[in-house]
Amino acid sequence: MIMLDDVxxxxxxxxxxxxxxxxxxxxxxxxxxMGANGAxxxxxxxxxxxxxxxxxxxxxxxxxxxxxxxxxxxxRVVGLVxxxxxxxxxxxxxxxxxxFGLRNLGFTDEEVEERCSKTMEGLGLSGLSxxxxxxLSGGERKRVALASVLAxxxxxxxxxxxxxxxxxxxxxxxxxxxxDLNKAGRTVIVVTHDIEFIVENFPRTIAMADGKxxxxxxxxxxxxxERAIDLCSLTYPQMTQAARALKRAFPDIxxxxxxxxxxxxxxxxxxxxxxx
Amino acid sequence: xxxxxFLEVFQYTRRDSPIHSLDPRSKxxxxxxxxxxxxxxxxxxxxxxxxxxxxxxxxxxxxxKRWARSMKGLSILLVFVIVFNTLLSPVTxxxxxxxxxxxxxxxxxxxxxxxxxxxxxxxxxxxLIQMHVKFEFAxxxxxxxxxxxxxxxxxxxxxDSQKARGVELDRGNPVRRIRNIVxxxxxxxxxxxxxxxxxxxxxxxxxxxxxxxxxxMDRLRFRKRDWGVVLASVLAxxxxxxxxxxxxxxxxxxxxxxx
Numbered sequence: 001m002i003m004l005d006d007v008x009x010x011x012x013x014x015x016x017x018x019x020x021x022x023x024x025x026x027x028x029x030x031x032x033x034m035g036a037n038g039a040x041x042x043x044x045x046x047x048x049x050x051x052x053x054x055x056x057x058x059x060x061x062x063x064x065x066x067x068x069x070x071x072x073x074x075x076r077v078v079g080l081v082x083x084x085x086x087x088x089x090x091x092x093x094x095x096x097x098x099x100f101g102l103r104n105l106g107f108t109d110e111e112v113e114e115r116c117s118k119t120m121e122g123l124g125l126s127g128l129s130x131x132x133x134x135x136l137s138g139g140e141r142k143r144v145a146l147a148s149v150l151a152x153x154x155x156x157x158x159x160x161x162x163x164x165x166x167x168x169x170x171x172x173x174x175x176x177x178x179x180d181l182n183k184a185g186r187t188v189i190v191v192t193h194d195i196e197f198i199v200e201n202f203p204r205t206i207a208m209a210d211g212k213x214x215x216x217x218x219x220x221x222x223x224x225x226e227r228a229i230d231l232c233s234l235t236y237p238q239m240t241q242a243a244r245a246l247k248r249a250f251p252d253i254x255x256x257x258x259x260x261x262x263x264x265x266x267x268x269x270x271x272x273x274x275x276x
Numbered sequence: 277x278x279x280x281x282f283l284e285v286f287q288y289t290r291r292d293s294p295i296h297s298l299d300p301r302s303k304x305x306x307x308x309x310x311x312x313x314x315x316x317x318x319x320x321x322x323x324x325x326x327x328x329x330x331x332x333x334x335x336x337x338x339x340x341k342r343w344a345r346s347m348k349g350l351s352i353l354l355v356f357v358i359v360f361n362t363l364l365s366p367v368t369x370x371x372x373x374x375x376x377x378x379x380x381x382x383x384x385x386x387x388x389x390x391x392x393x394x395x396x397x398x399x400x401x402x403x404l405i406q407m408h409v410k411f412e413f414a415x416x417x418x419x420x421x422x423x424x425x426x427x428x429x430x431x432x433x434x435x436d437s438q439k440a441r442g443v444e445l446d447r448g449n450p451v452r453r454i455r456n457i458v459x460x461x462x463x464x465x466x467x468x469x470x471x472x473x474x475x476x477x478x479x480x481x482x483x484x485x486x487x488x489x490x491x492x493m494d495r496l497r498f499r500k501r502d503w504g505v506v507l508a509s510v511l512a513x514x515x516x517x518x519x520x521x522x523x524x525x526x527x528x529x530x531x532x533x534x535x
Contacts, residue, residue: 051436071439072447080440086470087430088437090462100459104442134466148441 001026001062002048002078002156002187008056009043017043019211020057027155030178030188032198032219035208036233041160041191042083044208048158048189049078076105079154083161085145089133094125097133098148105152119151122177124170139165143174150177156187163194175201199223199237199258207232220258239263246270282353285346285385286392287424293394295337300395300403302502306333309509310387316520320376321529327383333390343389347382354378372533397421402496411490419475427468434463 002025010016017040025031035041046052047059050071059066061077082088091097095116102112120126123143128136133144142165150157157178163171171194178188178201192198198205198219205222207215209231215222222228223237236244243257243266250270257263290296295303310330317323334343361374395403401418405411435445438459445456519525 046436049440051439070444072442072444075440075442082433082437082440084433084437086467087434087463088441088459090459090466101441152442 001060003060003063004044004047004054004057005060006057007044007047007054007059009040009047009052009054017211018047018054021208021211021213022057023206023213023216025156025187025189027187028182028185029204030182030202031190031204031206032202033189033191033206033208034193034195034198034232034234036231039208039232040211041208045080045158045160045189045191048156049074049080051080072104075154076152077154078156078158079149079152081146081149081157081159081162083164085133085138085141088145088148089141092132093130094120094133094136094144094147095129097144098151101148101152115151115153119147122180123147123150124173139167139170142166143170146174150181154186156189157181158189158191160191161193162190163192163197171197193234195223195234195237199239200260220256220262223258224256282346282349282385284349285343285389288396288421289339289342289393290396291338291394293336293338295333295390296394298394298505299496299498299502300391300399301407301496301498302505303391303395304403305506306509307387307391309513310390311384312513313516314380314383314387316516318376318380319525319530319532320372320379321531322525323376323379323383327379327386330383330386330390334386334393337390337394339393342393343386346385346389350382350385354381357381369532369535371535375533399496402492402494405492406496412485427464430467431460431464434460434467437463 002023004021004023007018007021008016009018021040021044033041033044043052047054050059050066050069050073053059053067061069061074066074089097091100098116098119099112102115107115117126120129123146125140125143125147128140128144133141136144142162146159146162162174166174175197178190182188188202190197190202202219204217205215205219206213207222207225207228214231215225215228224240229236235241237258239260239262240258242263243253243255246263246266247253247255253266253270257266298306310326310333314323314326314330317326334340357378358371358374361377362370364370365373367373397418400421401414404414404417439445443456443459445453445460448456
């Protein structure tokens with residue numbers, strides 16, 4: 001369980017990135033964090049594993065105050081994957097790159113091998129095992145960076161913009177992988193602008209603007225909140241737009257439709273029930 | 277970045293000062309002459325005199341604070357220089373010698389910083405161009421200066437990424453710490469090379485080098501005071517070189533510490 005209590009942070013006193021953020025994320029949750037550029041999302045993520053320390057307020061991990069834990073200690077529990085893969089890849093093959101984090105944290109050789117091959121398979125990297133990360137495409141590099149953190153199997157996974165540069169197929173596989181990890185009990189936290197990715201995969205959404213949390217709750221209600229969408233400079237999910245168009249013709253349907261299945265059910269009920 | 281803090285003295289600061297308003301070419305000449313004079317001498321007193329002649333230039337450029345901060349950052353390195361020279365130097369009074377070398381290093385850095393503190397990267401490239409350096413090289417030079425802060429930012433981002441993977445940068449024995457530089461330096465180089473390529477591509481797609489003959493909005497002009505600076509520098513250089521080569525310095529000038 002992660003708890004942030006009134007966390008404030010500003011960069012060298014010049015630029016205030018967080019102005020009193022409080023939130024609680026329980027074990028096994030899937031949470032999306034959205035917000036306009038500069039809303040403080042990445043700064044928030046860096047507080048989860050101690051890269052940044054709150055200047056006011058506290059961060060708790062499983063009820064323990066984290067101010068005395070080192071980043072390496074927290075990295076075992078919270079795996080953070082950054083936006084740019086190029087900031088972490090430095091070894092000569094995909095395989096050694098993925099093994100690097102495991103070795104840092106002191107896993108045995110067999111464990112390293114086992115986890116490496118498992119992760120590579122999960123992310124569709126098996127065929128690239130001996131390739132140099134620097135020769136790969138942007139999307140592939142991104143998956144290698146992701147794999148290098150996933151392999152550690154941290155209890156909490158925090159991903160900063162994981163869908164950028166991934167094609168639809170890869171996005172779907174990423175979603176599946178995250179679902180599997182989540183089913184195995186891991187908490188998944190994602191920062192993203194990809195609203196369709198949120199709708200399909202994350203039951204809870206936190207919206208941030210100007211260093212504060214402006215909405216936190218079930219995805220469907222946050223994403224139908226006009227102010228939140230506006231402040232995060234997003235457009236409504238396609239299904240919500242479809243539902244609104246539908247509502248013009250059929251005023252009595254719900255406005256809070258965000259997923260495909262909800263819209264499908266509504267249309268079916270308008271058409272007079274499901275045909276068997 | 278306290279370790280590299282001493283480099284601050286080589287970073288341009290915008291100020292309204294007599295030194296800033298000089299032509300970069302005359303400043304370059306002045307800087308080089310000061311640097312050459314600092315290496316002409318090896319004894320404590322002459323070096324101190326040189327140093328106290330150069331320091332007012334920094335004061336005149338209204339940058340004493342920055343200079344002092346840099347020197348504070350440099351102090352660790354200086355202590356290092358003193359200790360190692362004292363221990364390893366074969367001369368008869370090594371401590372005195374290493375003090376002299378330290379003063380020389382400070383004087384040298386101060387001399388060179390007179391130029392870098394007061395010349396904007398754009399002025400530097402314009403100066404190079406008017407000294408008939410090809411535009412492409414001059415441009416590359418000012419780009420390099422422009423990207424130093426970006427590189428520093430990137431280094432921090434990379435450190436964060438690696439820490440998140442369990443690299444403990446500030447723990448362990450010295451060998452381990454040195455090995456820990458690898459995960460920082462490799463991505464930094466790769467990212468820089470990628471960026472260099474993409475900057476080159478975007479510059480070409482915006483027509484860089486399309487016209488052979490360039491014209492410039494601002495051209496540097498050598499004014500009377502610039503000639504004055506160059507003349508004074510030449511005189512100082514000639515005089516001191518003559519002194520160094522043909523005039524035996526009086527006994528008191530060669531004073532050194534007893535050990």
